Amino acid sequence: xxxxxxxxxxxxxxxxxxxxxxxxxxxxxxxxxxxxxxxxxxxxxxxxxxxxxxxxxxxxxxxxxxxxxxxxxxxxxxxxxxxxxxxxxxxxxxxxxxxxxxxxxxxxxxxxxxxxxxxxxxxxxxxxxxxxxxxxxxxxxxxxxxxxxxxxxxxxxxxxxxxxxxxxxxxxxxxxxxxxxxxxxxxxxxxxxxxxxxxxxxxxxxxxxxxxxxxxxxxxxxxxxxxxxxxxxxxxxxxxxxxxxxxxxxxxxxxxxxxxxxxxxxxxxxxxxxxxxxxxxxxxxxxxxxxxxxxxxxxxxxxxxxxxxxxxxxxxxxxxxxxxxxxxxxxxxxxxxxxxxxxxxxxxxxxxxxxxxxxxxxxxxxxxxxxxxxxxxxxxxxxxxxxxxxxxxxxxxxxxxxxxxxxxxxxxxxxxxxxxxxxxxxxxxxxxxxxxxxxxxxxxxxxxxxxxxxxxxxxxxxxxxxxxxxxxxxxxxxxxxxxxxxxxxxxxxxxxxxxxxxxxxxxxxxxxxxx
Ligand SMILES: CC(=O)SCCNC(=O)CCNC(=O)[C@H](O)C(C)(C)COP(=O)(O)OP(=O)(O)OC[C@H]1O[C@@H](n2cnc3c(N)ncnc32)[C@H](O)[C@@H]1OP(=O)(O)O
Ligand SMILES: O=CC(=O)O
Ligand SMILES: [Mg+2]
Numbered sequence: 029x030x031x032x033x034x035x036x037x038x039x040x041x042x043x044x045x046x047x048x049x050x051x052x053x054x055x056x057x058x059x060x061x062x063x064x065x066x067x068x069x070x071x072x073x074x075x076x077x078x079x080x081x082x083x084x085x086x087x088x089x090x091x092x093x094x095x096x097x098x099x100x101x102x103x104x105x106x107x108x109x110x111x112x113x114x115x116x117x118x119x120x121x122x123x124x125x126x127x128x129x130x131x132x133x134x135x136x137x138x139x140x141x142x143x144x145x146x147x148x149x150x151x152x153x154x155x156x157x158x159x160x161x162x163x164x165x166x167x168x169x170x171x172x173x174x175x176x177x178x179x180x181x182x183x184x185x186x187x188x189x190x191x192x193x194x195x196x197x198x199x200x201x202x203x204x205x206x207x208x209x210x211x212x213x214x215x216x217x218x219x220x221x222x223x224x225x226x227x228x229x230x231x232x233x234x235x236x237x238x239x240x241x242x243x244x245x246x247x248x249x250x251x252x253x254x255x256x257x258x259x260x261x262x263x264x265x266x267x268x269x270x271x272x273x274x275x276x277x278x279x280x281x282x283x284x285x286x287x288x289x290x291x292x293x294x295x296x297x298x299x300x301x302x303x304x305x306x307x308x309x310x311x312x313x314x315x316x317x318x319x320x321x322x323x324x325x326x327x328x329x330x331x332x333x334x335x336x337x338x339x340x341x342x343x344x345x346x347x348x349x350x351x352x353x354x355x356x357x358x359x360x361x362x363x364x365x366x367x368x369x370x371x372x373x374x375x376x377x378x379x380x381x382x383x384x385x386x387x388x389x390x391x392x393x394x395x396x397x398x399x400x401x402x403x404x405x406x407x408x409x410x411x412x413x414x415x416x417x418x419x420x421x422x423x424x425x426x427x428x429x430x431x432x433x434x435x436x437x438x439x440x441x442x443x444x445x446x447x448x449x450x451x452x453x454x455x456x457x458x459x460x461x462x463x464x465x466x467x468x469x470x471x472x473x474x475x476x477x478x479x480x481x482x483x484x485x486x487x488x489x490x491x492x493x494x495x496x497x498x499x500x501x502x503x504x505x506x507x508x509x510x511x512x513x514x515x516x517x518x519x520x521x522x523x524x525x526x527x528x529x530x531x532x533x534x535x536x537x538x539x540x541x542x543x
Contacts (some may be wrong), residue, residue, distance in 0.1 A: 032141045032201060038185070040243065041200035045187040048236055052178055052193050055232060059225050062261065067297055073410045074264050078227070082267045087331035088277045094170045094215050095121075095252060095278055097396035098333060098372035099388035100381050102169065105129045105448055106140030108154045111147050112161040115168045117378040118385070122169040126198045127176055127222050128286070128457040129448035132535075133542055134184040136445055141201045144173065148206050148213070170215060172254065175199045177223035178232075179533055196236070203240050203251075211250065218278070219253045223286060225261045227268035234273045249275040254335060258283030258459070259290040263319055263413050266326040279333030279371070282320050284311065285340075285459035291315075291416065292466045296530055299474045301416050306431060306463050308421025311364065315419065318412035324369040325403035333397060336365035336373030340454040343379040350453050351379075359383050366391040369401045376448075376455045422479040423471060431464040432489060433496040435525060438464075440517035442538055458535055465525040465534055472526070486526045493518060516541055 031037075066072070074082070102119035104110045106126060114122040124147075126132070126140055146152035148171065154161040175198030176182075181191035199219065207217040221233055237251045253276050255262075255269055262269060270277050288309060295301035303309055311320065320336075327334035339361035341354035358375065362384045365373050375384050392398060434451055438461040441449045448457045470476075471484040478484060497518070501509045520541060524534045531537045 032138050032145065032205065037201055037204045040204045040240075041185065041192060041197055042187045043243070044196045044200045044236060044240065045192050047239060048196060048232060049187070049190070049193050051232055052195075055226070055229050056179060058228070062225070063294060066294055072261055072264050072294075072414065075268065078265070078268045081271045084271075086271070086274070088270060088274055089249060090331070091278050091333065092216055092252060095172075095218060095333075098170075098279075098335065099392060099397075100384045101172075101335065101372060101374050102378065102381060103129065103338065103374050103376060105136075106143050107136075108139070108143050108152070109156070109161055111143045112152055112154060112163065113378055115147060115152070116164045117169065118381050119169045119375070119378075120372065122171050123220055123374070124171055124173045125448075127174045127220075128459045131442050131445045131447040131542065132176065132180065132182070132194060132539065133445045136447075137182070137184075137197065141198075141205070144171070144202060145205050147171065148209055170218065171210075172218040172220050173198070173202050174220035174222060175202070178229060179223070179536060180539065181536075183539075199236065200240070204244070207240075207244055207246055207250070211246070217251050219251065220281065221253050221255045222283070223258060224255060224269065225259045227265045227272045230255060230269040230272040234276060237273075237276050251276050252278040254279040254281055254333065256281045256283035256286070257319075257323055258286035260287065260294050260413070261290075263287070263322065264410065266323060267330070270326070270330050270332055277330075277332055279335055280323055280327050281335035281374075282323050282337045282370075283459070284316065284337040285457075285463060287316075287319065289459060289462035289466055292463065292470050293530070293532070295414075295416075296466065296470050297473065301414075302423075302470060302474050302476055303416055303419060303467065304421030304423055305427025306467060307427065309419055311361065313416075313419040315413060315415050318408045318415075320365075320368060320370075321403065321406045322408040322413070325406035325408075328369065328399055328402050331399060333371045333399065334369060336362070336370040338374045338376055338455065340376070340456075340460060342377055342450045342453055342455050344453065345379070354380070354453065355383055359387060362387040369398055369403050371397040371399065423476055423484070425478050425480070425482070428468070428471070428478065428484060428489070429492055429496065431468050432492045432521075432525075433500070435461055435464040435468070435521050436493065436496060436514070436517050437500060439520050439534070439538060440513050442535075443513040443516055443520075443541060445542075462534055465521065466530070468525040469530055489526060493521070 100119045101121040102117045103123040104114050106124050176194035180194035182194040182197045183191040185192040241248050257280050324334040339358045341357040343354040344350040438456045524531045
């Protein structure tokens with residue numbers, strides 16, 4: 029076992045923090061300022077000052093060999109068993125997640141790095157009472173690691189007395205320990221970059237990459253990054269984000285769940301931007317179509333991959349009926365993405381790899397991707413990205429109840445260190461839970477009524493909380509209930525869904541409640 033927190037590795041992370049933390053702090057302040065402008069009646073649009081970048085004729089460098097075919101990407105936390113299962117899944121890429129699917133307990137952060145270290149060196153193994161987990165014959169997926177977003181601190185590592193930036197801890201430790209090893213093995217240091225709100229944040233990552241590569245004597249441009257377009261302001265800066273990271277950019281990904289959360293958050297005080305029940309907002313809603321069409325056409329114009337997102341349906345090995353629904357729903361989602369020109373997509377579970385593979389195999393034929401499919405037919409106006417009012421669906425009691433139930437169950441699991449869980453046969457993670465709690469906040473603060481006319485108030489939500497918690501207790505039994513953290517989850521839920529001031533991220537609030 030190597031020392032993940034060796035003096036050299038920590039010094040590398042400290043240096044990144046000293047150099048880049050001040051700029052990161054400025055960019056977080058800029059986020060708040062932009063949001064305040066929206067609250068004061070402003071709106072979003074394509075930036076006039078970067079029109080030249082959008083109009084310019086430029087592309088990104090070609091992808092390295094092991095990132096050329098990304099038709100199936102499995103995502104999952106870097107817990108040891110799941111790491112081995114992901115490597116044995118048959119997917120082309122494994123998104124090793126220290127973000128939406130991970131609670132940043134210090135043990136998860138450091139164990140995750142250890143598991144990645146062992147996975148890259150193919151030494152990973154796990155003995156459990158039930159089974160010995162080890163790597164199969166391969167081929168193994170290319171590993172693309174997703175560090176935390178810019179907003180999260182890491183208070184277990186202080187630099188000059190201040191918490192380190194979570195993103196720089198995750199990136200720094202992974203890059204320091206593995207970049208050279210990956211290159212020697214014919215791969216490279218590849219990253220997914222989450223939750224950015226502007227091209228200036230992408231430029232910061234580019235500078236971090238240049239500095240990290242220079243420090244370890246690795247050529248600039250070796251790192252390749254895929255950026256999640258999962259905030260509404262970033263949707264207006266796709267070209268600019270690709271341009272800012274140009275030497276390192278491999279692609280963009282349509283991170284649908286955080287994208288929905290971001291729309292709710294950004295326009296939370298605008299009654300014209302209220303969305304119906306979470307389940308009613310699908311990828312075929314006009315504003316979601318505008319987003320994915322713009323993403324594919326922007327990427328392919330620049331020679332960058334367009335990666336699809338996560339259909340949340342989880343298969344079941346125990347219930348054939350649930351399994352059949354999940355496979356059908358995921359197939360439908362992947363068929364739409366492949367038909368739209370995406371180069372590949374995400375699955376949340378090993379049993380979904382074959383369906384995604386099959387759908388993309390059929391569309392790709394003998395090609396590794398469809399970068400050559402320029403979507404010149406696409407033209408998206410700013411108003412289309414913001415037109416949430418054309419979304420069919422109602423706000424119902426079942427939708428409200430589901431939001432309360434899911435948010436409570438997810439927060440309880442998160443506090444125990446489990447950042448991704450299956451609830452009612454759907455994958456729930458930080459992004460989906462954000463939607464649930466922010467919808468409740470939005471509905472209450474905009475005076476929304478249920479379709480039967482009942483006003484949505486904090487009192488109503490409190491009564492639903494009582495009822496849902498009783499059902500959860502009955503379902504899991506007294507022992508699991510007592511061992512769980514439902515009281516803490518309830519307090520947290522009320523802070524992020526019912527308090528007057530809207531918390532920017534449930535994870536920053538919840539982070540204060542973990543050791
Ligand atoms: C919005 C976004 O950012 S999406 C990306 C972030 N979210 C994720 O990555 C979620 C990934 N998926 C998961 O975490 C899991 O699939 C869950 C929590 C939803 C469900 O997991 P489980 O309840 O364990 O499912 P299930 O019991 O069907 O698992 C069967 C086996 O598959 C394994 N498995 C399930 N999902 C994964 C995965 N994503 N990666 C690797 N192995 C997995 C399980 O570990 C289990 O292994 P075992 O048989 O050796 O014990
Ligand atoms: O990270 C992906 C998302 O949908 O959010
Ligand atoms: Mg996300």
